[in-house]
Amino acid sequence: MPQLAGPTDPAADARWTDVKPRKGFFTDTSICIGCKACQVACKEWNHNPRVGDLELLGSSYDNTGSLGASTWRHVAFIEQGRERIEQARESGRALVDLGMPGVGAPKPAGPGPAPTGLPDTAPPDTPEFRWLMSSDVCKHCTHAGCLDVCPTGALFRTEFGTVVVQADVCNGCGTCVAGCPFGVIERRRDGTAAPKGKRGERKGEQPDVPNLGVAQKCTLCYDRIVDDQTPACAKTCPTTSIKYGDHVDLVALARERVAELHDQGRTEARLYGANELDGVGGTGSVFLLLDEPEVYGLPPDPRVPTADLPQMYKLAGLAAGGMIAAAVLSFLGRRS
Amino acid sequence: MTTSEYDSLRPPEPAGRGRGNGRRRRRTGPGAGGADGSREMPMVPEAEFTSYYGRPVVKPAPWGPEIAGYLFLGGVAGGSGLLAAGGQLTGQDTLRRNCRLAAISAVGLGAVALVHDLGRPERFLNMLRTFKLTSPMSVGSWILSAFSAGAGVAAAAEVDRMTGERLPLGPLRRVLRTVEGPAGLEAAAFAPLLAVYTAVLLGDTSTPTWNHAHEELPFVFASSASLASAGLAMVTTPVAETAPARKLAVLGVIGDLLATRVMHRRMDPVAAEPLHTGRPGQMLRLSEALAVAGGIGTLLGGRRRSIAVASGLALVAASALTRFGIFEAGIASAKDPRYTIEPQKRRLAARRAAGVTDDSITTAG
Numbered sequence: 001m002p003q004l005a006g007p008t009d010p011a012a013d014a015r016w017t018d019v020k021p022r023k024g025f026f027t028d029t030s031i032c033i034g035c036k037a038c039q040v041a042c043k044e045w046n047h048n049p050r051v052g053d054l055e056l057l058g059s060s061y062d063n064t065g066s067l068g069a070s071t072w073r074h075v076a077f078i079e080q081g082r083e084r085i086e087q088a089r090e091s092g093r094a095l096v097d098l099g100m101p102g103v104g105a106p107k108p109a110g111p112g113p114a115p116t117g118l119p120d121t122a123p124p125d126t127p128e129f130r131w132l133m134s135s136d137v138c139k140h141c142t143h144a145g146c147l148d149v150c151p152t153g154a155l156f157r158t159e160f161g162t163v164v165v166q167a168d169v170c171n172g173c174g175t176c177v178a179g180c181p182f183g184v185i186e187r188r189r190d191g192t193a194a195p196k197g198k199r200g201e202r203k204g205e206q207p208d209v210p211n212l213g214v215a216q217k218c219t220l221c222y223d224r225i226v227d228d229q230t231p232a233c234a235k236t237c238p239t240t241s242i243k244y245g246d247h248v249d250l251v252a253l254a255r256e257r258v259a260e261l262h263d264q265g266r267t268e269a270r271l272y273g274a275n276e277l278d279g280v281g282g283t284g285s286v287f288l289l290l291d292e293p294e295v296y297g298l299p300p301d302p303r304v305p306t307a308d309l310p311q312m313y314k315l316a317g318l319a320a321g322g323m324i325a326a327a328v329l330s331f332l333g334r335r336s
Numbered sequence: 337m338t339t340s341e342y343d344s345l346r347p348p349e350p351a352g353r354g355r356g357n358g359r360r361r362r363r364t365g366p367g368a369g370g371a372d373g374s375r376e377m378p379m380v381p382e383a384e385f386t387s388y389y390g391r392p393v394v395k396p397a398p399w400g401p402e403i404a405g406y407l408f409l410g411g412v413a414g415g416s417g418l419l420a421a422g423g424q425l426t427g428q429d430t431l432r433r434n435c436r437l438a439a440i441s442a443v444g445l446g447a448v449a450l451v452h453d454l455g456r457p458e459r460f461l462n463m464l465r466t467f468k469l470t471s472p473m474s475v476g477s478w479i480l481s482a483f484s485a486g487a488g489v490a491a492a493a494e495v496d497r498m499t500g501e502r503l504p505l506g507p508l509r510r511v512l513r514t515v516e517g518p519a520g521l522e523a524a525a526f527a528p529l530l531a532v533y534t535a536v537l538l539g540d541t542s543t544p545t546w547n548h549a550h551e552e553l554p555f556v557f558a559s560s561a562s563l564a565s566a567g568l569a570m571v572t573t574p575v576a577e578t579a580p581a582r583k584l585a586v587l588g589v590i591g592d593l594l595a596t597r598v599m600h601r602r603m604d605p606v607a608a609e610p611l612h613t614g615r616p617g618q619m620l621r622l623s624e625a626l627a628v629a630g631g632i633g634t635l636l637g638g639r640r641r642s643i644a645v646a647s648g649l650a651l652v653a654a655s656a657l658t659r660f661g662i663f664e665a666g667i668a669s670a671k672d673p674r675y676t677i678e679p680q681k682r683r684l685a686a687r688r689a690a691g692v693t694d695d696s697i698t699t700a701g
Contacts (some may be wrong), residue, residue, distance in 0.1 A: 095698065098693045148470040149471045151476075152463060152465060173453075174397050175472075178396070179541055179542060180394065183394040183542075212455075214456055270700055275695070275699045278695055297673075300684055305539070309470060312539050316535060319554035323531060323558040326588070327562075330581070
């Protein structure tokens with residue numbers, strides 16, 4: 001059985017013989033401009049069908065809703081006023097005061113190391129109002145709930161430490177959907193029924209939906225990275241908010257960036273997924289957030305359910321034993 | 337509310353988004369306000385519980401009522417397999433026969449329900465293309481197969497006897513007679529596992545209510561399976577041979593009441609809420625009432641055929657309601673971000689209060 005919790009190199013743990021450096025994303029939401037180019041590039045490259053009916057969801061500029069079977073990048077938009085901004089700065093400061101791992105002496109940051117000629121990446125400091133934008137994606141967890149519970153082996157760990165579904169193996173049992181602590185993976189439904197004429201209903205002809213009825217999620221563009229190409233979203237991101245590379249480098253970069261923002265007094269900046277001691281053993285996709293994770297729709301303390309599986313099996317064994325004992329007790333004295 | 341002369345021309349509000357939000361809207365705070373797009377988002381959300389427009393954090397399992405039905409049928413099959421083996425070993429032929437038939441019918445129906453619920457039913461055999469210990473679904477598929485093999489052979493022997501040896505078996509009849517005993521016992525060995533593995537299947541998810549119940553759920557399911565299969569035996573079998581079933585029923589009821597109580601007490605209060613509210617809450621309350629009634633009926637009047645049948649039916653219904661209640665409570669808990677976020681924030685705060693500050697997913701650097 002593979003390691004179920006704690007820090008590890010996921011590809012080596014999956015017994016790859018030729019382990020490649022772990023790949024991942026670093027999504028720096030402080031420089032995201034909410035253009036959704038990542039969403040478009042992802043859909044195009046992966047041939048993902050349209051979801052829903054092009055409705056306006058009434059949630060700022062987010063009309064996508066959430067990650068899903070056919071939405072592997074999702075840009076969240078949050079509008080905040082003064083009070084909420086102050087709260088975010090406070091909660092970030094509290095995090096710094098906790099002495100979280102990685103917080104040492106302030107690193108040389110600010111405008112210092114940035115060569116001249118580079119654009120100013122300091123997010124606008126507007127006390128009255130701010131607009132948070134964040135491109136969410138599959139976390140490619142070190143201990144992936146979806147992968148652990150998949151009964152067919154359709155989900156597998158790649159040599160890059162990422163998690164990918166083999167659509168031709170998946171039988172659509174749906175266990176992975178419930179297994180994911182981040183609500184990323186989903187079983188693809190036929191979201192594109194025949195066009196209807198009525199206003200407000202389905203608009204336009206759509207091609208056939210591929211991989212119907214099976215689980216689908218971000219592959220970190222496995223087909224691109226085996227060829228040394230950058231995943232579509234990172235390739236297209238105009239502000240480099242989405243960065244792709246070796247996981248170690250990205251985490252180091254993320255730590256530098258958060259220190260830089262802290263030095264500018266932006267204590268609301270924090271990292272999400274960079275801690276290998278967390279409930280999923282750290283994530284392959286690391287985020288720099290400017291508020292609490294739940295504000296972005298991310299779980300505040302995710303834990304891979306399989307971490308408790310050995311205990312669950314023990315208790316289930318005990319319960320099964322109890323059932324046998326009850327049956328034996330019921331038949332006692334009846335031997336013919 | 338602003339009105340305009342063009343309002344009547346607008347398409348109707350989609351029912352899906354508003355539905356089920358009514359209860360949440362009061363409490364959810366920020367998301368609540370504009371989550372359905374019907375009005376403006378409040379600029380400053382209420383403190384305490386924040387979510388992204390009230391949208392769920394985790395996704396509910398895409399499982400229909402077939403799966404809840406399977407949880408019940410798997411339990412009935414497992415318990416019946418045990419009772420059949422008991423009847424086999426103690427020479428109670430009618431009990432053995434009826435329980436064997438009950439076991440194969442329940443497991444067969446359950447398997448059909450499982451396959452029907454797959455996204456790609458034609459690939460159901462992929463369940464057995466590997467054995468994966470980390471996947472309760474994989475382990476369960478093998479348990480189900482192993483149980484069905486034994487239960488199938490045992491039931492075939494019963495059918496052959498009932499039809500006056502008219503099955504076209506030829507020389508295989510002697511083989512069947514030889515292996516039916518061992519096959520019944522083989523099924524019995526996997527029977528309790530069949531009854532409880534579904535508890536692990538639900539516990540090993542990120543669905544808040546199921547996950548927070550992972551320690552107690554196996555005991556609830558084992559008890560529920562015992563009382564359901566015993567109840568079914570009381571319905572199908574004359575009272576002369578159901579004394580063991582009656583005992584198992586009473587033990588099952590006691591176990592069910594105890595395990596459910598402990599589960600409610602030990603769970604995070606917010607994660608346990610879906611078990612008390614709405615339709616799942618109603619089902620679970622009714623289930624408890626039926627279990628108590630069935631248990632008392634069994635204890636006091638189980639030797640009279642009519643009372644035995646009524647009590648048995650009550651117990652079977654109680655078990656079905658337990659499974660459907662727990663199933664639906666879990667699905668409901670995944671659809672409301674509150675059940676994911678609040679217990680997680682609480683456990684994170686508790687760890688920090690206890691001085692553990694190095695295991696948070698959110699870090700300052």
